[in-house]
Amino acid sequence: MSQRIRSVRGFNDIPPSESAIWQQVEAVCARVLASYGYGEMRLPIVESTDLFKRSIGEVTDIVEKEMYTFPDRNGDSLTLRPEGTASCVRAALDTGLVQEGVQRLWYAGPMFRHERPQRGRYRQFHQIGAEAYGLSGPDVDAEIILMSARLWKELGLKDVRLELNSLGTPESRGAYRQVLVEYLRQHESELDEDAKRRLDSNPLRILDSKNPQVQAVVENAPKLADHLDDESQAHLDAVCAILDESGVSYSINPKLVRGLDYYSRTVFEWITDTLGAQGTICAGGRYDGLIEQLGGKPTPAIGFAMGIERLVELIKEEGLARESSAADVYLVAVGERAGQAAFALAEKIRDAAPGLRLITHCGGGSFKSQFKKADKSGAGLALILGDSELDSGTIGYKPLRGQGDQETLTIQELLERLADQKPVGH
Numbered sequence: 001m002s003q004r005i006r007s008v009r010g011f012n013d014i015p016p017s018e019s020a021i022w023q024q025v026e027a028v029c030a031r032v033l034a035s036y037g038y039g040e041m042r043l044p045i046v047e048s049t050d051l052f053k054r055s056i057g058e059v060t061d062i063v064e065k066e067m068y069t070f071p072d073r074n075g076d077s078l079t080l081r082p083e084g085t086a087s088c089v090r091a092a093l094d095t096g097l098v099q100e101g102v103q104r105l106w107y108a109g110p111m112f113r114h115e116r117p118q119r120g121r122y123r124q125f126h127q128i129g130a131e132a133y134g135l136s137g138p139d140v141d142a143e144i145i146l147m148s149a150r151l152w153k154e155l156g157l158k159d160v161r162l163e164l165n166s167l168g169t170p171e172s173r174g175a176y177r178q179v180l181v182e183y184l185r186q187h188e189s190e191l192d193e194d195a196k197r198r199l200d201s202n203p204l205r206i207l208d209s210k211n212p213q214v215q216a217v218v219e220n221a222p223k224l225a226d227h228l229d230d231e232s233q234a235h236l237d238a239v240c241a242i243l244d245e246s247g248v249s250y251s252i253n254p255k256l257v258r259g260l261d262y263y264s265r266t267v268f269e270w271i272t273d274t275l276g277a278q279g280t281i282c283a284g285g286r287y288d289g290l291i292e293q294l295g296g297k298p299t300p301a302i303g304f305a306m307g308i309e310r311l312v313e314l315i316k317e318e319g320l321a322r323e324s325s326a327a328d329v330y331l332v333a334v335g336e337r338a339g340q341a342a343f344a345l346a347e348k349i350r351d352a353a354p355g356l357r358l359i360t361h362c363g364g365g366s367f368k369s370q371f372k373k374a375d376k377s378g379a380g381l382a383l384i385l386g387d388s389e390l391d392s393g394t395i396g397y398k399p400l401r402g403q404g405d406q407e408t409l410t411i412q413e414l415l416e417r418l419a420d421q422k423p424v425g426h
């Protein structure tokens, strides 16, 4: 036997037992996003490297050390997208959507970051994101947050909480940055290497350091909230007022700064305590400067993205994964003639009952061995075709999970019954 080639570290397979939960999440998201008037944007996986450098920021973890960047055959530097916001802006500019006015968009798909893999953190992971362009008021911030809250409601998730903050305008943040750096310099000896490195490049990120020693320094640092400009404060208050009235609870976390550079004003994260260290299932915020920075007219924007792996894990932890099997009905066909006739019959059943998941037994074998397979398939119903049924134009109808006795039906009766019946496994 030759040596097996394994998957690349941090890149996962999703077998059918898992993908059923993914489909559950994707279906709810597609329905909820559409119900708020968001249209799907399908984006390429590869972009010019400069797109991410210019948007996410040169001195962020993502751009500094996590991107999958490579020269293509004619020497252009390309990158597997580490997130969707920059790509979505690029696409909305390229397709002329931004120029047409207000846009509400969503996207889904794999993203790539060369992080250290652990539970809830992978090198290929999947996001579903939503972005709104052309609206500057707090109303759309609230809409975006309410929409995410509805996703959890429809998925049935209980253990999620919302944290909210405002990063202010670039000007007020710049002023705060100076005050913060001055304070941190006075405590430089108490900082770790990572925080020291960030002092010059991205000092605000030191605020959400996980190191307890750094946290102790941060505890007494000047607060971003105390340096917020009046308009940003009023904007945040207005978002909160709509959330209050709509019954969405939240807490203001003054240390919430986010790891990407493009944010301004409102930022938020949905966090669960069920999943350990990687508990942020959804994150986003306003990025009013980004569209202009990427070559468009000044256009306000806000959005979020959720991590599907983390959502799926949470659904499992909360016991919300729907029971799933591969089949509703298993067609047992014993004998050579019946084995052959089974396929034409199966096609008739599919015509009469579209959506019914029907497995036709392949590979012959005894009645007993076929029945074992029927049972293992998870189907709720076995249909039995043997030579005698074939000769009399009938079929055996046997519920597999204790829902009544075996019956003999004509083919017509069978088709009518299956057409009426809701698929067992749905």
Ligand code: HAM
Pocket (backbone or CB within 6 Å): 082, 083, 084, 085, 086, 113, 115, 120, 121, 122, 123, 124, 125, 126, 127, 129, 130, 131, 259, 260, 280, 281, 282, 283, 284, 285, 286, 302, 303, 304, 305, 306, 307, 308, 309, 310
């Ligand atoms: P982000 O915080 O980098 O934001 O990622 C959003 C979500 O993607 C995270 O909260 C997490 O659930 C998931 N995620 C991120 N990295 C990983 C990973 N390595 N493994 C598994 N899941 C992960 C953004 O990407 C922004 N584009 C969000 C946004 C949209 N802001 C405005 N619009």
